[in-house]
Amino acid sequence: MSALCLFKLTFLVLVFLFCISARSVEDKNKYTLPKTSFDEKNKDHWNIQAQWTLRNKVSVPLNTKIAKNVIMFLGDGMSITTLAATRVYLGQKYGHLGEELKLSFEVFPYTGLAKTYCVDHNVADSACSGTAYLTGVKANSGTVGLSAAVKRGDCEGQRDGVHSVTGLMDWAQKAGKSTGVVTTTRVTHATPAASYAHSADRRWEADSDLPKKGLHCEDIASQLVRGNVGSRINVVLGGGRRNFFPNRERDAEGYRGHRSDGKDLIREWLLKKRSFGVSAKYVYNRVDLLTLDPTKYTNVLGLFSPDHMPYHLEAGHDDPSLSEMTEKAIQILSQNSNGFFLFVEGGRIDTAHHETKARKALDETAEFAKAVEAAVRMVNLEETLIVVTSDHSHTMTYSGYSKRGTDILGFTNKMNASDNLPYTTLSYANGPGYRPHVQDKRHNMEADDLSNLNYTYPSLVPTPRETHGGEDVAVFARGPWSHIFSGNYEQNYIPHAIAYAACIGPGLTSCRP
Incomplete structure (x- = not known):
């Protein structure tokens, strides 16, 4: 089972257990789970998540055994x-x-x-x-x-x-x-x-x-x-x-x-x-x-x-x-x-x-x-x-105001750049990814192949190694x-x-x- 699947399964089980334990015996039969426990638009999602995290942290016992x-x-x-x-x-x-x-x-x-x-x-x-x-x-x-x-x-x-x-x-x-x-x-x-x-x-x-x-x-x-x-x-x-x-x-x-x-x-x-x-x-x-x-x-x-x-x-x-x-x-x-x-x-x-x-x-x-x-x-x-x-x-920095689901290795919202050219969500302060300006304009990355394994992400300052x-x-x-x-x-x-x-x-x- 992948780490992602294991995490989701564990979270769903804990959400259910929390929902049961958070209610009195009389309320148990009245409570129903949201349509999806990962519905981020539902306020219950965030409250349940935070309460589960809190309960998990306060319930962890201190282990003071010798680390073999x-x-x-x-x-x-x-x-x-x-x-x-x-x-x-x-x-x-x-x-x-x-x-x-x-x-x-x-x-x-x-x-x-x-x-x-x-x-x-x-x-x-x-x-x-x-x-x-x-x-x-x-x-x-x-x-x-x-x-x-x-x-x-x-x-x-x-x-x-x-x-x-x-x-x-x-x-x-x-x-x-x-x-x-x-x-x-x-x-x-x-x-x-x-x-x-x-x-x-x-x-x-x-x-x-x-x-x-x-x-x-x-x-x-x-x-x-x-x-x-x-x-x-x-x-x-x-x-x-x-x-x-x-x-x-x-x-x-x-x-x-x-x-x-x-x-x-x-x-x-x-x-x-x-x-x-x-x-x-x-x-x-x-x-x-x-x-x-x-x-x-x-x-x-x-x-x-x-x-x-x-x-x-x-x-x-x-x-x-x-x-x-x-x-x-x-x-x-x-x-x-x-x-x-x-x-x-x-x-x-x-x-x-x-x-x-x-x-x-x-x-x-x-x-x-x-x-x-x-x-x-x-x-x-x-x-x-x-x-x-x-x-x-x-x-490496992680910046911009991209919408959720935007490719982390792709472009952020290019309208956020004052020169109307796209820029990547990830970039570096220095390194070999520097591209010199052409006619006082920033390099246009739209033609770049960002899917290439060896694509060098943009850098502000040119250095042989970041x-x-x-x-x-x-x-x-x-x-x-x-x-x-x-x-x-x-x-x-x-x-x-x-x-x-x-x-x-x-x-x-x-x-x-």
Whole structure:
């Protein structure tokens, strides 16, 4: 059953229950439901909806059990504007108006707002923000797993180790839990790297990316295989295969590697795992992942693309979806009786926004919501904390006065523009979608093919890549101690709150005040 159908069915049942409970015994037989419970012109629709929401909120008991399992979902670049637009995109995809829909995690009982700035920049990148929400320490832009005492590019500051910071992945491992990372980007990209690596520059993903002169620092891919935290991660699924084998070799799919040191880190990963005495498996396609027996292997490395994984709208049969990777990771990690910590990133929301390809950005967000829904179905929410958030915003806006039902990816009412030219409901403050004026007139988009997957939505300022936005991002929580994620707080508060709920880490916890 789709998320939309499930939501409508649940709502109809709750509407009926509310109608019955809201009346006295004498009135029950007199009351009749409106012709349609989704008749927005009927005042009863809105009163019933609001009363149901109120009753649901006041009846939610506080869960103060220890979170045996934790799943942290990160929608990279998933701004609140992106959430609002995706609701409409998903709803219209199934023939509805869309605004009334809620994404899977938007029904979570507790919501907060996180402030995303870096120590040295007011608008965050994925490296400093990843360090904040995974380690609990705010950092400088472009740096991963290091405090703000280290500036971007400071190899010496990385090497001395004094300013290295660890967080949830390390804390969970020390507590005897299994750990995993799932992403649709390269597994060495800034966001997943923040969970296990320490790098003065997020771009140092392979040794070939390091500066040719000066001190030599360990690259991020090497840290995943050899690092104290990285080598102990049980499940790693995503893209970025090229960063793990030599540039003079080709992989099974014919792609050339990116490493210049001649090291085959995939083989090294397998050997290292076996030296630990654990069962390990490497996979590189969807079939091998889906047919893998989760009870047979406790450690799995899946690298499904040489670079980022393809967008969902362009994926082939051999490309696993975010939901499929998440499900397999949970199956494997759940074998540990001590529980697990899983970090899941929907990373291509961000890359689509950078390209001002709004259609892809919304579709990736919808896929991200599916992955959350899949996880919710698989775990016991009495003992599993699920936190869904974003690292930063983007500059996409949702504007105009379009009528309900207007295509979210189409034009708004063109009469609202003083030059009588159409404009799209979604647009960006900057990016590659800028069109120069012709004879002092704005570009006429009527001839544009907005249905093209790669259509770049209009931007006000021309930049090669659209930038991030600096506003707060939403945090959604469900499960043990989820109520402590409400309110407004610094982004680095998130891992401290998770650690408190799961009784891991060196700080205050629910079982160790």
